Amino acid sequence: MIEVTADAVAVAVAETEPQKEAPVVIIGSGYAGYNLAEALRQRSSDKEILLFTADDGVIYSKPGLSNALAREKRAVDLISETVLEIEQRLDIRIHARCKVTDIDADQHLLHTDLGEQKYSKLILAQGAAPIRLTFKGSGAEDVLSINDLNDYRRFRDQLEGRKHVTIIGNGLIGCEFANDLSGKGYAVAVIGLTGWPMDRLLPQEIGQQLQTNLSAQNVDWYLENTVEKIDKQAEGYRLTLKDGQVIETGLVISAVGLKPRTELAETAGVTCNRGIVVNGGLRTNVADVYALGDCAEIQGQLLPYIAPINFGVRALADCLLGRPTMAKYPLMPVMVKTPALPLTLLTPAPNQAGEWQVESSETGMRGLYVSSDGRVLGYALAGDLIGERQQWTDKVAAADELSVA
Ligand SMILES: Cc1cc2nc3c(=O)[nH]c(=O)nc-3n(C[C@H](O)[C@H](O)[C@H](O)COP(=O)(O)OP(=O)(O)OC[C@H]3O[C@@H](n4cnc5c(N)ncnc54)[C@H](O)[C@@H]3O)c2cc1C
Structure with missing residues (x-):
């Protein structure tokens, strides 16, 4: 008679059952990490999502840090959601105060302060560190x-x-x-x-x-x-x-200034330049590894603002669910939080040659960055003239199309 042990049964079951897919793992609990988790959950109710973060994982508005005094906000007042609330709302698992220390891309394996973790897809949303x-x-x-x-x-x-x-x-x-x-x-x-x-x-x-x-x-x-x-x-x-x-x-x-966090990506053999180098689909050179937010260098540019993350999130969420998509970035003006002189800017794309032409009125200032053939490539509006933002964004978009045509 052949004796069948419990171990042998477990092995047989493991061999016949389909392997459970490893989770999608996001590193970072900033605007990029959490917005991606939310977009993924909106698109898929059953995808397993795991998030590691070196900090305590609460949601707060980082742009709000530089005008929080005027708004009389202490640190605790800036928290909009706790880790437990986020886990319940998004049905994800968050490992807070847990640093990811190394990536074994061949094995799809992370080394963390809490031990090892497998991933099916890995998203680096690690932000940038102060210089x-x-x-x-x-x-x-x-x-x-x-x-x-x-x-x-x-x-x-x-x-x-x-x-x-x-x-x-x-x-x-x-x-x-x-x-x-x-x-x-x-x-x-x-x-x-x-x-x-x-x-x-x-x-x-x-x-x-x-x-x-x-x-x-x-x-x-x-x-x-x-x-x-x-x-x-x-x-x-x-x-x-x-x-x-x-x-x-x-x-x-x-x-x-800030420097994108690239050290972890480098442990996985990911190409890094000023930031973690990704293509228009936010994909790195290493299979199943992506980067989003302040840590990423997108087609040669660092885009350390909220708006580019919003556009990247949509494309990346689709891509992670098997629908390859390239992120499209419209022109994204920046509002500066200096009430002493309200400012709105649209910086010209790198390497675009031009000169500033500045006009002042009673209530504001208009700086247009103009090419030698008269195209408006960027602007800086101050005071009441920040109201002209849309008009000049449209002009820059038209100039952009002209230069492509
Ligand atoms: C003071 C200030 C004001 C700003 N104002 C504006 C503004 O008005 N408008 C605007 O558009 N943008 C503004 N920005 C920029 C904007 O806030 C950022 O672009 C955005 O918040 C970046 O989000 P992120 O998720 O990429 O990075 P972060 O928010 O920096 O998140 C990075 C996350 O990665 C985690 N992490 C890093 N390494 C590891 C690791 N090894 N293991 C685990 N976790 C790790 C960190 O703990 C953190 O949770 C401002 C920035 C600052 C600092």
Whole structure:
């Protein structure tokens, strides 16, 4: 008589039953990760979706971090959904505070803080990390960056009792924080390498108008300058600038830019340049691995804003469910959160040669970036003229079609 053990039965069943497909795995709980999970769930009620995130996984509005003071929001007020609520709403499993450390693309296997996990498709939605400059001095390590909710919580704690804040970086995010802080009565110093605020996005005249308006609400500018040394004081910090000027301040914030997180992708052999390189379908060079959001470099461009994620999500969700789709990106103007001078911009595509032409009226300014043959390639509108946004977006779209024809 042949004895049939329980183990043998289990093996036989496993051999005859079809293998259960591994889940779709998303890495990252930012706007990209969660919006993709939602789009997938809308299209498929039974697809298994698993999400890993290094942070605590709550939903909050990242763009809202740079005007949260004006809206009197503490970190906790910015949370719109907890992990449990998201799991129940989307019928997904979320592993919060769990970092993915390595990808074995051949085995479709992830190594995480909690152990190993198989995937059928993998989406990298890891965002971008603040660039950290190195400074001399005992206070150099205390410089804050505000790129997520935990950073904002730390910032609010440390702001307590301070009256003066220094921002390193005169770009879009630095100017938004300068406006938010000065609007709430803090004295602010902005230090920047270049000649006027947001110089990469604005013509000089409009950048200088923003500078003037923010100066009127207690923002001091230290342009074409940089920080040499940050020393801790009994109260706050003493900054020594390259030109020898000294600033006494309560808190130092760095807003010098973000770098897409590419290190994990590199462990899987994914091609990375400035970001994780994807094609128009958000597919990397490695089978079944995709990237979306601030970590991705889409056809040579970083698009670190909300609107491109929205357009990418739709195409990627279809693609992951077997309907290959290329994401289409319309022209996407950016609204800058500087109420001292409301701004709307449409930056020209890279490598498009042109010159700024600026006109001012009583109520606003209009900067048009115009090619040598008269086509409008981009714009910056300020004050009441932000109302002309649609009209000039249409003009840029028409110029775009002309250049393709
Ligand atoms: C202050 C500020 C203001 C902004 N204002 C605007 C605005 O007004 N308009 C606009 O369009 N855009 C704005 N942006 C940009 C916009 O917020 C971003 O483009 C968008 O939020 C990026 O979302 P994301 O999901 O790609 O990345 P993130 O939100 O950064 O999410 C990345 C996620 O990946 C996780 N992660 C990373 N590595 C790992 C790992 N190894 N394992 C597990 N998890 C990992 C992180 O924990 C995080 O959950 C602003 C950005 C900032 C910082």
